[in-house]
Amino acid sequence: MPQLPTSVPLSWYLLLSAVLFGLGIAGFLYRKNIITVFMSIELMLNAVNLTFVAFSYKWKHVDGHIFSFFVMVVAAAEAAVGLAIILTIFKNRQTLEIDEVDSMKY
């Protein structure tokens, strides 16, 4: 049985971040409910934040924390506007399925 390392390698954090980002992409492409698609985008933003904080630890700088703080602020603004757009879409079309909102496709 291989010996368990005493400290976590930095690459494990990056790998976890990559897995979460991949799951976010999968949800973004696979789901049809507009709210779930939006939540997948938030999952991807979270995965990127983990990378920022991990590299901040690696270089012993606080700059990565500031960047991930800004990402959080932008995500909050994006959530407010995006959910207002979802409300407007629902008000006009009575649907949350992204496949039914395709009038700009043709």
Next chain:
Amino acid sequence: MDVILFALFAFIAVAAAINLVVQTHPISSALSLIGVMGSLAALYLLLGGEFIAAAQLVVYAGAIMVLFVFVIMLLNAGTEKKKTIKNSYARFFGIPLLTAFLGLIAFIIQAMIPPGDGVVFGKFTGGGPGEVGIKLFTSYLLPFEATSILILIAILGAIVLARKEIE
């Protein structure tokens, strides 16, 4: 101890993320996303980011997810309609190709990051509110002010988009 804590919270994060993707009801997805965010906050603490862990819980798991749950309940969003994947390539090769892709990424990350010191809890203590605040209000003052304008624009945009039309 570090490895056990990392493994525990990483497992919770990945399991909740998978649950987010496979659940059909948006409320279940939202609760899974809260689980992901909570375990990520614990991982930030392990990496020495005390301020960012608190902000993650308050801003993300608190404010943003409450907004999501509000909208889900306001719109009375139900379960998705059952759908079939028409593309047979996607049905048979999707998950194996995804696994291969993640394996490739893992290999590249392992090859590119030199095996230096691992992450030890308590080794980096520069992530407290004091250090973040000093950096934020000196070096990053201009971006900070720009984000305040962005927030103002977002508030106005949300009100304009979601307001009730007055006849």
